[in-house]
Amino acid sequence: MTVAVTAAGGQLGRLVVEALLAAGERPVAIVRDPGKVADLAARGADVRQASYDDPAALDAALVGVDRVLLISGNEFGSRIAQHTNVIRAAERAGVELLAYTSIPRAESNSMVLAADHRGTEEVLATASVPTVLLRNSWYWENYGGAVANAAQSGVLHGAMAAGRVSGAARADYAEAAARVLTGEGHEGRVYELGGDEALTGADLASAVTEAKGVTVRYENHTQDDYTAALRAAGLEDQYAAVLADADARIGEGVLEVNTGDLAKLLGRPATSAATVFARQ
Incomplete structure (x- = not known):
């Protein structure tokens, strides 16, 4: 099984890759700038270059990938389109699971930050691959x-x-994501973390x-x-x-x-x- 993590050079993405490496996996780390994760490559990560704005590069980055963690971007206003590019690439790759880092109760959350998450979840709801929502x-x-x-x-x-x-x-959420990506029975689940x-x-x-x-x-x-x-x-x-x-x-x-989902995934208190x- 091959697991890919997008935005692997970011704060959360790096921690997820590290958690996967610690679990004995050889994850695919998808980044804009491979130089930012040279240390992860040295530890065994398969570093591939792609941005959320480049569908062709995303297709290449997901070749042979079974499971994907889509970490939400930070370009407000552009994120739904960018996330959709990853979702479509995952569909073309025929992945068996696509996880997304969202926000609690995205469908009703009134934060300005929630709008792009809500829009992304709407795209995921019609995706042709199994999905899981990690609402951090x-x-x-x-x-x-x-x-x-x-x-x-x-x-x-x-x-x-x-x-x-x-x-x-942040490392708690990263560890939980790694456990979902390498575990079974998470398809279709919505975790309020x-x-x-x-x-x-x-x-x-x-x-x-x-x-x-x-x-x-x-x-x-x-x-x-x-x-x-x-x-x-x-x-x-x-x-x-x-x-x-x-x-x-x-x-x-x-x-x-108050779901307790995070502690359950971690098997320990947060x-x-x-x-x-x-x-x-």
């Missing part, structure tokens, strides 16, 4: 910059009000306190005020707006996941926020 909640690593700032200022800022987020370490902790803003501040050994409190803002604060901190306007929207939608519960924050 937040990575605790997403708070890296906020954790560093909070450790210095004593304040963790956000716009999630009393909402809760069920996060986990989130960590064992569902944390409020105040809980996140407590996790920073535990991880960094300094007292940190949470301060909530309106979405508009939080957007302005992120822009003032140097974030590009669109990125600041997307992050603030995500935080505000967390306040509506869109990233609170990594805590404090553990991840201590590494940042």
Whole structure:
């Protein structure tokens, strides 16, 4: 069985390839720039070059591949078309399983970030190959910059009000994906993946306190005020707006996941926020 991972040079993709290598597989690592994953090639990964915008290259990259993990791209507004290119290439290759990294409850999730996931899932619903949805909640690593700032200022800022987020370490989601790609019985499944902790803003501040050994409190803002604060901190306007929207939608519960699917796939508890924050 040959397993391919797209966007293998990215943060999640690299971790999935590493998990597959650790499991004794020789995965196909599909990347735009093979130079970024020379270390993975040295460890046994079969590195193939292709971008989401190049159907011919995707066809070549999927030759002889049995299972594919399509990791969602980061070019907002272009992602549905790009993901569709991968889906069609997987169909032409006749793969036996196509997994996609989506977002919790994509069909109803109100995040701006969810729109491209929802559109991709609609394409997958009509695909001629078996599919599985890995609906990943937040990575605790997403708070890296906020954790560093909070450790210095004593304040963790956000716009999630009393909402809760069920996060986990990026490596947890990668390991779960690797287990799905190498396991059996996952065809047609929809996994709502989130960590064992569902944390409020105040809980996140407590996790920073535990991880960094300094007292940190949470301060909530309106979405508009939080957007302005992120822009003032140097974030590009669109990125600041997307992050603030995500935080505000967390306040509506869109990233609170209580299925236990992640821990079941891992066979262990997910990594805590404090553990991840201590590494940042």
